[in-house]
Amino acid sequence: MAWSKKQIADWKLANKKGDNVPRVSDVSQRIDSKWQPPEVDCLKINVDASLVEGQNSFTIGMVLRNHHGHFLVGKTLKFVGSVSVMEAEMTRIFEALNWTQEVASGRGVIVESNSLLSVRAIQQEQENLLELGDLISQCRTLLRSNGRMSIRFGKKHANKVAHMFARIPCEINSFTVTQSPPVYMLETIMSEILMI
Template identity: 40%
Template sequence: MVNETADVPKIVETGSGGTTTIDWTTYCFSQPIDLSGLQFAMSLVENAPDWLRAKLESAGTDELILIAKVLWSIWFFRNKKVCEGKQVDSRDAMGWGTRFFVDWRLVKAQTLQISTTARSCHTQSVTKWSPPSVGAYKLNTDATNVVGAAGFSIGLVIRDHVRIFVAGMVKAIRSRCSVLEAEIVAIREGLRWLEDFTFSRVEVESDSLLFVQAINSPQVNLLEIGFIIDECRDILECRTGWSLSFAKRHANKAAHLMARLPCLLDCQSVSGLLRILCGRH
Protein backbone atom coordinates (compact mmCIF):
# COMPACT_ATOMS: atom_id res chain seq x y z
CA MET A 1 0.00 0.00 0.00
CA VAL A 2 1.24 3.45 -0.95
CA ASN A 3 -0.25 6.68 0.42
CA GLU A 4 -0.62 9.54 -2.09
CA THR A 5 -0.95 12.17 0.61
CA ALA A 6 -2.14 12.19 4.18
CA ASP A 7 -5.75 12.92 3.20
CA VAL A 8 -5.99 10.90 -0.03
CA PRO A 9 -7.14 7.25 -0.18
CA LYS A 10 -4.56 4.58 -0.84
CA ILE A 11 -3.63 2.74 -4.03
CA VAL A 12 -3.47 -1.03 -3.78
CA GLU A 13 -1.60 -3.22 -6.25
CA THR A 14 -2.86 -6.77 -6.75
CA GLY A 15 -1.25 -9.44 -8.88
CA SER A 16 1.34 -9.00 -11.61
CA GLY A 17 -0.68 -6.43 -13.54
CA GLY A 18 -1.49 -4.20 -10.60
CA THR A 19 -4.74 -2.29 -10.08
CA THR A 20 -5.92 0.88 -8.41
CA THR A 21 -8.75 0.80 -5.91
CA ILE A 22 -12.10 2.47 -6.53
CA ASP A 23 -11.16 4.91 -3.77
CA TRP A 24 -8.50 6.57 -5.91
CA THR A 25 -10.74 6.52 -8.97
CA THR A 26 -13.59 8.04 -7.01
CA TYR A 27 -11.26 10.72 -5.73
CA CYS A 28 -10.24 11.52 -9.30
CA PHE A 29 -13.86 11.94 -10.30
CA SER A 30 -14.40 14.20 -7.31
CA GLN A 31 -11.72 16.64 -8.44
CA PRO A 32 -12.67 19.73 -10.50
CA ILE A 33 -12.62 18.49 -14.08
CA ASP A 34 -12.77 21.65 -16.11
CA LEU A 35 -11.69 25.26 -15.84
CA SER A 36 -15.10 26.31 -14.52
CA GLY A 37 -14.66 24.02 -11.51
CA LEU A 38 -17.31 21.47 -12.56
CA GLN A 39 -17.01 18.19 -10.68
CA PHE A 40 -19.03 15.04 -10.10
CA ALA A 41 -20.49 14.47 -6.61
CA MET A 42 -19.23 10.92 -6.35
CA SER A 43 -19.90 10.76 -2.60
CA LEU A 44 -23.60 10.41 -3.49
CA VAL A 45 -23.00 7.58 -5.95
CA GLU A 46 -23.68 4.06 -4.60
CA ASN A 47 -22.83 2.05 -7.72
CA ALA A 48 -20.16 3.53 -9.99
CA PRO A 49 -20.77 1.22 -13.01
CA ASP A 50 -24.51 1.96 -12.98
CA TRP A 51 -23.80 5.67 -12.62
CA LEU A 52 -21.38 5.61 -15.54
CA ARG A 53 -23.78 3.60 -17.71
CA ALA A 54 -26.56 6.08 -17.03
CA LYS A 55 -24.27 8.98 -17.85
CA LEU A 56 -23.22 7.44 -21.14
CA GLU A 57 -26.87 7.04 -22.11
CA SER A 58 -28.15 10.45 -21.05
CA ALA A 59 -25.32 12.95 -20.71
CA GLY A 60 -24.75 15.68 -23.26
CA THR A 61 -21.68 15.98 -25.44
CA ASP A 62 -19.81 18.35 -23.15
CA GLU A 63 -20.36 16.18 -20.07
CA LEU A 64 -19.36 13.04 -21.97
CA ILE A 65 -16.12 14.73 -23.01
CA LEU A 66 -15.41 15.55 -19.38
CA ILE A 67 -16.11 11.95 -18.34
CA ALA A 68 -13.78 10.76 -21.09
CA LYS A 69 -11.13 13.14 -19.77
CA VAL A 70 -11.35 11.67 -16.27
CA LEU A 71 -11.31 8.08 -17.54
CA TRP A 72 -8.33 8.82 -19.79
CA SER A 73 -6.44 10.44 -16.93
CA ILE A 74 -7.15 7.51 -14.61
CA TRP A 75 -6.00 4.99 -17.21
CA PHE A 76 -2.89 6.99 -18.14
CA PHE A 77 -1.65 7.41 -14.58
CA ARG A 78 -2.67 3.90 -13.58
CA ASN A 79 -0.29 2.68 -16.33
CA LYS A 80 2.38 5.08 -15.09
CA LYS A 81 2.08 3.51 -11.65
CA VAL A 82 2.02 -0.11 -12.84
CA CYS A 83 4.54 0.06 -15.69
CA GLU A 84 6.94 2.75 -14.52
CA GLY A 85 6.40 2.80 -10.77
CA LYS A 86 5.55 6.51 -10.87
CA GLN A 87 3.06 7.66 -8.23
CA VAL A 88 0.95 10.73 -9.06
CA ASP A 89 -1.32 12.63 -6.74
CA SER A 90 -4.96 12.54 -7.81
CA ARG A 91 -5.12 16.31 -7.90
CA ASP A 92 -2.10 16.43 -10.20
CA ALA A 93 -3.59 13.69 -12.36
CA MET A 94 -6.82 15.61 -12.89
CA GLY A 95 -4.94 18.86 -13.40
CA TRP A 96 -2.90 17.21 -16.13
CA GLY A 97 -6.08 15.81 -17.67
CA THR A 98 -7.69 19.25 -17.72
CA ARG A 99 -4.70 20.81 -19.46
CA PHE A 100 -4.55 17.89 -21.91
CA PHE A 101 -8.16 18.30 -22.94
CA VAL A 102 -7.89 22.07 -23.18
CA ASP A 103 -5.00 21.58 -25.61
CA TRP A 104 -6.95 18.84 -27.42
CA ARG A 105 -9.93 21.12 -27.97
CA LEU A 106 -7.65 23.90 -29.19
CA VAL A 107 -5.92 21.61 -31.68
CA LYS A 108 -9.27 20.21 -32.81
CA ALA A 109 -10.62 23.72 -33.42
CA GLN A 110 -7.50 24.71 -35.35
CA THR A 111 -7.62 21.49 -37.41
CA LEU A 112 -11.27 22.12 -38.26
CA GLN A 113 -10.43 25.65 -39.31
CA ILE A 114 -7.55 24.49 -41.48
CA SER A 115 -9.70 21.76 -43.03
CA THR A 116 -12.49 24.22 -43.80
CA THR A 117 -10.01 26.66 -45.34
CA ALA A 118 -8.41 23.89 -47.40
CA ARG A 119 -11.79 22.72 -48.73
CA SER A 120 -12.68 26.29 -49.59
CA CYS A 121 -9.40 26.82 -51.41
CA HIS A 122 -9.80 23.49 -53.23
CA THR A 123 -13.28 24.45 -54.36
CA GLN A 124 -12.07 27.81 -55.58
CA SER A 125 -8.97 26.53 -57.35
CA VAL A 126 -9.74 23.08 -58.76
CA THR A 127 -6.97 22.20 -61.20
CA LYS A 128 -8.22 22.14 -64.78
CA TRP A 129 -6.63 21.24 -68.07
CA SER A 130 -4.86 24.19 -69.61
CA PRO A 131 -4.22 24.56 -73.34
CA PRO A 132 -0.68 24.65 -74.78
CA SER A 133 0.99 27.82 -75.98
CA VAL A 134 -0.16 29.33 -79.27
CA GLY A 135 0.81 27.18 -82.24
CA ALA A 136 1.65 24.14 -80.09
CA TYR A 137 -0.20 20.92 -79.34
CA LYS A 138 -0.69 19.08 -76.08
CA LEU A 139 -0.67 15.32 -75.61
CA ASN A 140 -2.11 13.88 -72.40
CA THR A 141 -1.36 10.28 -71.47
CA ASP A 142 -2.73 7.91 -68.85
CA ALA A 143 -3.12 4.21 -68.15
CA THR A 144 -5.62 1.99 -66.38
CA ASN A 145 -4.52 -1.26 -64.79
CA VAL A 146 -7.25 -3.44 -63.27
CA VAL A 147 -6.04 -5.91 -60.65
CA GLY A 148 -6.29 -9.47 -61.98
CA ALA A 149 -6.81 -8.41 -65.59
CA ALA A 150 -4.81 -9.99 -68.40
CA GLY A 151 -3.53 -6.61 -69.51
CA PHE A 152 -3.98 -2.88 -69.24
CA SER A 153 -5.14 -0.01 -71.43
CA ILE A 154 -3.79 3.43 -72.20
CA GLY A 155 -5.51 6.64 -73.24
CA LEU A 156 -3.93 9.32 -75.42
CA VAL A 157 -5.46 12.62 -76.48
CA ILE A 158 -4.08 15.52 -78.51
CA ARG A 159 -5.59 19.03 -78.43
CA ASP A 160 -4.44 22.37 -79.78
CA HIS A 161 -4.09 25.82 -78.21
CA VAL A 162 -7.75 26.68 -78.80
CA ARG A 163 -8.86 23.49 -77.02
CA ILE A 164 -9.86 21.72 -80.23
CA PHE A 165 -9.63 17.94 -80.24
CA VAL A 166 -7.06 16.82 -82.82
CA ALA A 167 -6.63 13.06 -82.31
CA GLY A 168 -7.06 10.36 -79.75
CA MET A 169 -6.17 6.75 -79.14
CA VAL A 170 -7.31 4.01 -76.80
CA LYS A 171 -5.02 1.02 -76.80
CA ALA A 172 -5.30 -2.29 -74.97
CA ILE A 173 -2.02 -4.04 -74.22
CA ARG A 174 -2.00 -7.75 -73.43
CA SER A 175 0.66 -7.78 -70.75
CA ARG A 176 0.59 -7.98 -66.99
CA CYS A 177 2.35 -5.16 -65.22
CA SER A 178 2.13 -2.86 -62.24
CA VAL A 179 0.31 0.46 -62.21
CA LEU A 180 3.63 2.30 -62.40
CA GLU A 181 4.81 0.25 -65.35
CA ALA A 182 1.55 0.94 -67.17
CA GLU A 183 2.07 4.69 -66.67
CA ILE A 184 5.53 4.70 -68.25
CA VAL A 185 4.32 2.55 -71.13
CA ALA A 186 1.54 5.08 -71.75
CA ILE A 187 4.12 7.88 -72.00
CA ARG A 188 6.28 5.85 -74.39
CA GLU A 189 3.35 4.86 -76.60
CA GLY A 190 2.24 8.47 -76.69
CA LEU A 191 5.68 9.66 -77.80
CA ARG A 192 5.86 6.93 -80.46
CA TRP A 193 2.42 7.92 -81.69
CA LEU A 194 3.43 11.57 -81.97
CA GLU A 195 6.10 10.54 -84.47
CA ASP A 196 3.29 9.78 -86.93
CA PHE A 197 2.42 13.48 -86.99
CA THR A 198 4.36 16.51 -88.17
CA PHE A 199 4.04 18.57 -84.99
CA SER A 200 7.11 20.68 -84.29
CA ARG A 201 5.97 21.84 -80.85
CA VAL A 202 4.27 19.45 -78.43
CA GLU A 203 3.68 19.62 -74.70
CA VAL A 204 3.31 16.11 -73.29
CA GLU A 205 1.63 15.69 -69.91
CA SER A 206 1.35 12.74 -67.53
CA ASP A 207 0.01 12.48 -63.99
CA SER A 208 2.90 10.20 -63.02
CA LEU A 209 5.29 12.58 -61.28
CA LEU A 210 7.79 9.76 -60.68
CA PHE A 211 8.33 9.04 -64.36
CA VAL A 212 8.12 12.66 -65.49
CA GLN A 213 11.02 13.40 -63.13
CA ALA A 214 12.90 10.24 -64.16
CA ILE A 215 12.64 11.02 -67.88
CA ASN A 216 13.64 14.66 -67.43
CA SER A 217 16.59 13.69 -65.25
CA PRO A 218 19.98 12.99 -66.88
CA GLN A 219 20.78 10.34 -64.30
CA VAL A 220 20.95 6.70 -65.34
CA ASN A 221 17.89 4.82 -64.14
CA LEU A 222 18.58 1.37 -62.73
CA LEU A 223 14.97 0.23 -62.51
CA GLU A 224 13.92 -2.83 -64.53
CA ILE A 225 11.95 -0.49 -66.77
CA GLY A 226 14.91 1.84 -67.15
CA PHE A 227 15.16 1.02 -70.86
CA ILE A 228 11.65 2.46 -71.39
CA ILE A 229 12.67 5.62 -69.57
CA ASP A 230 15.78 5.85 -71.77
CA GLU A 231 13.70 5.47 -74.94
CA CYS A 232 11.33 8.26 -73.85
CA ARG A 233 14.30 10.50 -73.03
CA ASP A 234 15.91 9.79 -76.42
CA ILE A 235 12.73 10.70 -78.32
CA LEU A 236 12.40 13.98 -76.43
CA GLU A 237 16.09 14.87 -76.86
CA CYS A 238 15.81 14.42 -80.63
CA ARG A 239 12.95 16.92 -80.82
CA THR A 240 13.79 20.24 -79.27
CA GLY A 241 10.20 21.47 -79.57
CA TRP A 242 8.80 18.63 -77.48
CA SER A 243 8.61 18.67 -73.67
CA LEU A 244 7.27 16.50 -70.87
CA SER A 245 5.68 17.83 -67.69
CA PHE A 246 3.54 16.68 -64.77
CA ALA A 247 -0.22 17.27 -64.66
CA LYS A 248 -2.46 16.67 -61.69
CA ARG A 249 -5.03 13.91 -62.07
CA HIS A 250 -7.97 16.29 -62.52
CA ALA A 251 -6.13 18.14 -65.31
CA ASN A 252 -5.47 14.78 -66.99
CA LYS A 253 -9.04 13.57 -66.79
CA ALA A 254 -9.72 13.19 -70.52
CA ALA A 255 -6.83 10.77 -70.98
CA HIS A 256 -7.81 8.95 -67.80
CA LEU A 257 -11.40 8.44 -68.97
CA MET A 258 -10.21 7.30 -72.37
CA ALA A 259 -7.91 4.72 -70.80
CA ARG A 260 -10.90 3.23 -69.04
CA LEU A 261 -12.83 2.60 -72.26
CA PRO A 262 -13.54 -1.16 -72.48
CA CYS A 263 -11.55 -1.84 -75.64
CA LEU A 264 -10.26 -5.35 -76.29
CA LEU A 265 -8.42 -4.30 -79.44
CA ASP A 266 -6.52 -1.22 -80.51
CA CYS A 267 -9.13 1.52 -80.99
CA GLN A 268 -8.06 4.48 -83.09
CA SER A 269 -11.41 5.09 -84.81
CA VAL A 270 -13.38 6.36 -81.83
CA SER A 271 -13.35 10.02 -82.83
CA GLY A 272 -16.94 10.77 -81.90
CA LEU A 273 -16.64 9.50 -78.35
CA LEU A 274 -13.23 11.06 -77.88
CA ARG A 275 -14.49 14.44 -79.02
CA ILE A 276 -17.22 14.26 -76.36
CA LEU A 277 -14.70 13.34 -73.65
CA CYS A 278 -12.25 16.05 -74.64
CA GLY A 279 -14.95 18.63 -74.96
CA ARG A 280 -15.97 18.04 -71.34
CA HIS A 281 -12.51 17.63 -69.84
Protein backbone atom coordinates (compact mmCIF):
# COMPACT_ATOMS: atom_id res chain seq x y z
CA MET A 1 0.00 0.00 0.00
CA ALA A 2 2.79 2.40 0.90
CA TRP A 3 4.54 1.74 -2.43
CA SER A 4 1.26 2.36 -4.35
CA LYS A 5 0.62 5.60 -2.46
CA LYS A 6 4.15 6.78 -3.27
CA GLN A 7 3.68 5.94 -6.98
CA ILE A 8 0.43 7.92 -7.08
CA ALA A 9 2.02 10.87 -5.26
CA ASP A 10 4.98 10.83 -7.67
CA TRP A 11 2.64 10.66 -10.67
CA LYS A 12 0.59 13.60 -9.37
CA LEU A 13 3.75 15.61 -8.78
CA ALA A 14 5.09 14.86 -12.28
CA ASN A 15 1.78 15.86 -13.85
CA LYS A 16 1.22 18.93 -11.69
CA LYS A 17 -0.22 21.82 -13.69
CA GLY A 18 1.53 24.44 -11.53
CA ASP A 19 4.16 25.43 -14.08
CA ASN A 20 2.19 26.97 -16.93
CA VAL A 21 5.08 26.43 -19.33
CA PRO A 22 4.09 23.75 -21.86
CA ARG A 23 6.72 21.19 -22.77
CA VAL A 24 8.07 21.42 -26.34
CA SER A 25 6.78 17.94 -27.16
CA ASP A 26 3.27 18.89 -25.94
CA VAL A 27 3.19 22.01 -28.14
CA SER A 28 4.44 20.24 -31.26
CA GLN A 29 2.00 17.37 -30.71
CA ARG A 30 -0.94 19.80 -30.44
CA ILE A 31 0.14 21.58 -33.63
CA ASP A 32 0.55 18.29 -35.52
CA SER A 33 -2.82 17.06 -34.28
CA LYS A 34 -4.90 19.95 -35.53
CA TRP A 35 -5.93 20.79 -39.07
CA GLN A 36 -3.39 23.09 -40.72
CA PRO A 37 -4.49 25.44 -43.52
CA PRO A 38 -2.65 25.54 -46.84
CA GLU A 39 -0.64 28.58 -47.90
CA VAL A 40 -2.52 31.72 -48.95
CA ASP A 41 -4.42 31.25 -52.25
CA CYS A 42 -3.86 27.50 -52.14
CA LEU A 43 -6.39 24.76 -51.48
CA LYS A 44 -6.23 21.59 -49.44
CA ILE A 45 -8.02 18.29 -49.95
CA ASN A 46 -8.19 16.05 -46.92
CA VAL A 47 -9.05 12.47 -47.81
CA ASP A 48 -10.02 9.38 -45.83
CA ALA A 49 -11.37 5.90 -46.48
CA SER A 50 -13.86 3.77 -44.60
CA LEU A 51 -13.75 -0.01 -44.68
CA VAL A 52 -16.16 -2.19 -42.76
CA GLU A 53 -15.04 -5.75 -42.20
CA GLY A 54 -17.32 -8.25 -43.91
CA GLN A 55 -18.71 -5.75 -46.42
CA ASN A 56 -17.86 -6.03 -50.09
CA SER A 57 -17.38 -2.28 -50.53
CA PHE A 58 -15.43 0.70 -49.23
CA THR A 59 -16.07 4.44 -49.15
CA ILE A 60 -13.81 7.43 -49.71
CA GLY A 61 -14.46 10.91 -48.32
CA MET A 62 -12.76 14.06 -49.61
CA VAL A 63 -13.07 17.67 -48.43
CA LEU A 64 -11.74 20.74 -50.24
CA ARG A 65 -10.99 23.82 -48.10
CA ASN A 66 -9.20 27.11 -48.64
CA HIS A 67 -6.46 28.82 -46.60
CA HIS A 68 -9.08 30.27 -44.24
CA GLY A 69 -10.36 26.76 -43.49
CA HIS A 70 -13.65 27.44 -45.26
CA PHE A 71 -15.44 24.40 -46.64
CA LEU A 72 -15.67 24.64 -50.44
CA VAL A 73 -16.93 21.22 -51.52
CA GLY A 74 -16.99 17.62 -50.32
CA LYS A 75 -17.20 14.35 -52.21
CA THR A 76 -18.06 10.82 -51.15
CA LEU A 77 -17.39 7.81 -53.40
CA LYS A 78 -18.31 4.17 -52.82
CA PHE A 79 -16.58 1.28 -54.57
CA VAL A 80 -17.54 -2.37 -54.77
CA GLY A 81 -14.93 -4.91 -53.77
CA SER A 82 -13.19 -6.33 -50.77
CA VAL A 83 -9.79 -4.65 -50.62
CA SER A 84 -6.88 -4.43 -48.21
CA VAL A 85 -6.50 -1.35 -46.05
CA MET A 86 -3.42 -0.33 -48.05
CA GLU A 87 -5.32 -0.62 -51.35
CA ALA A 88 -8.15 1.53 -49.97
CA GLU A 89 -5.59 4.07 -48.70
CA MET A 90 -3.86 4.26 -52.08
CA THR A 91 -7.18 4.43 -53.96
CA ARG A 92 -8.30 7.38 -51.86
CA ILE A 93 -5.13 9.31 -52.68
CA PHE A 94 -5.47 8.50 -56.39
CA GLU A 95 -9.12 9.66 -56.39
CA ALA A 96 -8.19 12.87 -54.55
CA LEU A 97 -5.43 13.63 -57.06
CA ASN A 98 -7.89 13.06 -59.93
CA TRP A 99 -10.50 15.26 -58.26
CA THR A 100 -7.92 18.01 -57.80
CA GLN A 101 -7.85 18.52 -61.56
CA GLU A 102 -11.60 19.23 -61.55
CA VAL A 103 -11.81 21.57 -58.57
CA ALA A 104 -8.49 23.42 -58.41
CA SER A 105 -8.90 25.77 -61.40
CA GLY A 106 -5.15 26.30 -61.74
CA ARG A 107 -4.51 26.93 -58.04
CA GLY A 108 -2.02 25.09 -55.90
CA VAL A 109 -3.50 22.10 -54.07
CA ILE A 110 -2.22 19.94 -51.26
CA VAL A 111 -3.71 16.47 -50.91
CA GLU A 112 -3.38 15.38 -47.29
CA SER A 113 -3.75 11.77 -46.15
CA ASN A 114 -3.30 10.20 -42.73
CA SER A 115 -1.65 7.15 -44.29
CA LEU A 116 2.09 7.75 -43.86
CA LEU A 117 2.91 4.48 -45.60
CA SER A 118 0.93 5.46 -48.72
CA VAL A 119 2.37 8.98 -48.86
CA ARG A 120 5.92 7.66 -48.55
CA ALA A 121 5.31 4.99 -51.21
CA ILE A 122 4.24 7.70 -53.67
CA GLN A 123 7.01 10.15 -52.76
CA GLN A 124 9.81 7.59 -53.08
CA GLU A 125 10.97 7.06 -56.63
CA GLN A 126 11.52 3.33 -56.25
CA GLU A 127 9.72 0.95 -58.57
CA ASN A 128 7.05 -1.01 -56.73
CA LEU A 129 6.27 -4.43 -58.19
CA LEU A 130 3.60 -5.29 -55.68
CA GLU A 131 -0.07 -5.31 -56.74
CA LEU A 132 -0.31 -1.67 -55.65
CA GLY A 133 2.63 -0.68 -57.85
CA ASP A 134 0.42 0.40 -60.74
CA LEU A 135 -1.72 2.59 -58.48
CA ILE A 136 1.40 4.15 -56.94
CA SER A 137 2.77 4.82 -60.43
CA GLN A 138 -0.51 6.47 -61.50
CA CYS A 139 -0.39 8.76 -58.45
CA ARG A 140 3.19 9.77 -59.29
CA THR A 141 2.18 10.48 -62.91
CA LEU A 142 -0.66 12.75 -61.76
CA LEU A 143 1.69 14.62 -59.42
CA ARG A 144 4.30 15.10 -62.17
CA SER A 145 1.68 16.34 -64.63
CA ASN A 146 0.69 19.20 -62.34
CA GLY A 147 3.50 21.09 -60.63
CA ARG A 148 1.00 22.94 -58.42
CA MET A 149 -0.22 19.74 -56.80
CA SER A 150 1.48 18.02 -53.87
CA ILE A 151 0.80 15.29 -51.38
CA ARG A 152 1.62 15.15 -47.70
CA PHE A 153 0.94 13.26 -44.52
CA GLY A 154 -1.35 14.65 -41.81
CA LYS A 155 -2.21 12.99 -38.53
CA LYS A 156 -5.57 11.31 -38.04
CA HIS A 157 -6.73 13.98 -35.56
CA ALA A 158 -6.18 16.62 -38.24
CA ASN A 159 -8.38 14.72 -40.69
CA LYS A 160 -11.71 14.63 -38.83
CA VAL A 161 -13.92 16.20 -41.50
CA ALA A 162 -12.72 13.86 -44.28
CA HIS A 163 -13.18 10.97 -41.86
CA MET A 164 -16.79 12.05 -41.35
CA PHE A 165 -17.31 12.43 -45.11
CA ALA A 166 -16.11 8.86 -45.66
CA ARG A 167 -19.08 7.72 -43.56
CA ILE A 168 -21.78 9.53 -45.54
CA PRO A 169 -24.11 6.94 -47.10
CA CYS A 170 -23.57 6.56 -50.83
CA GLU A 171 -24.72 4.08 -53.48
CA ILE A 172 -22.15 1.51 -54.63
CA ASN A 173 -20.09 2.57 -57.67
CA SER A 174 -21.35 6.13 -57.48
CA PHE A 175 -20.46 9.42 -55.81
CA THR A 176 -22.09 12.33 -54.03
CA VAL A 177 -20.83 15.92 -54.22
CA THR A 178 -21.86 18.34 -51.48
CA GLN A 179 -21.55 22.11 -51.83
CA SER A 180 -22.23 22.69 -48.14
CA PRO A 181 -21.35 20.42 -45.25
CA PRO A 182 -24.01 18.42 -43.42
CA VAL A 183 -25.22 20.16 -40.26
CA TYR A 184 -23.65 17.57 -37.96
CA MET A 185 -20.17 18.48 -39.34
CA LEU A 186 -20.45 22.24 -38.78
CA GLU A 187 -19.19 22.14 -35.20
CA THR A 188 -16.07 20.19 -36.21
CA ILE A 189 -15.34 22.50 -39.16
CA MET A 190 -15.85 25.64 -37.07
CA SER A 191 -13.66 24.38 -34.24
CA GLU A 192 -10.86 23.69 -36.74
CA ILE A 193 -11.23 27.18 -38.24
CA LEU A 194 -11.10 28.78 -34.78
CA MET A 195 -7.87 26.92 -33.97
CA ILE A 196 -6.05 28.32 -37.03
